Amino acid sequence: MKKNKKPTFIYIVGRGHSGSTMLELLLNRSANIAAMGEIDMLGLQIYRDERTRWVGTCSCGARPYECEYWSQVIDRVRDEKGFDLVKAPFSWRISDVRTEEEVGIKHPLTWLDYKFHRALRFVAYSKKAGRDVGGPFSSTYKQWIKNRDFVAEAYASIRGVDAVVDASKDDLQMRDIVAYSDLNVKILFLTRDVRGLAWSAIRKRRSTA
DSSP states (O other): OOTTOOOEEEEEESOTTSSHHHHHHHHHTSTTEEEOOOGGGHHHHHHOOTTSSSOOOOTTSSOGGGSTTHHHHHHHIIIIIOOOTTTOTTSSOSSSOSSHHHHGGGSHHHHHHHHHHHHHHHHHHHHOOSSSOSGGGHHHHHHHHHHHHHHHHHHHHHHTOSEEEEEEEOHHHHHHHHHHOOSEEEEEEOOOOHHHHHHHHHHHHTOOO
């Protein structure tokens, strides 16, 4: 990647089981593109260990802070931003994802806070297009995306590429990125025949109905 050039941020949005993993792998084959996986899960993957439902790992099989590339991103966050994500995974956030998927309704305040912010953003985006649509919390959402930009730029620099791919697929986070990112954002929307989507979900859950 050319010095001081901002990378292109490719964001894949769509439902699960729609082919995002395959698309990401195909894009990653380009010498100028690096796939980052679902980076909205970065903090959660660092948080997950032997005490949680599963251990959080990178696609390479290592913990994020032991991965050849992500460990360097985490080091840059610590050195340049002053946040140690290994000790405090959610001290410096890039998205609305924390432990909601892990704890669910067992921790009602955490779950309700997550749902509240998503509902607020959904209503705001349905009423107004463009920037500054988050109401009183817009500065929070802007900061998440600014942090996400930092991660994307760091990863692109480490990999030496012109573009990175985020396969997080979330439509609200896509809107945040479009509204607040300073990078060159490209959105890839994936859709799939509902019959194939349902069959894929059934096979994953080993269900017959």
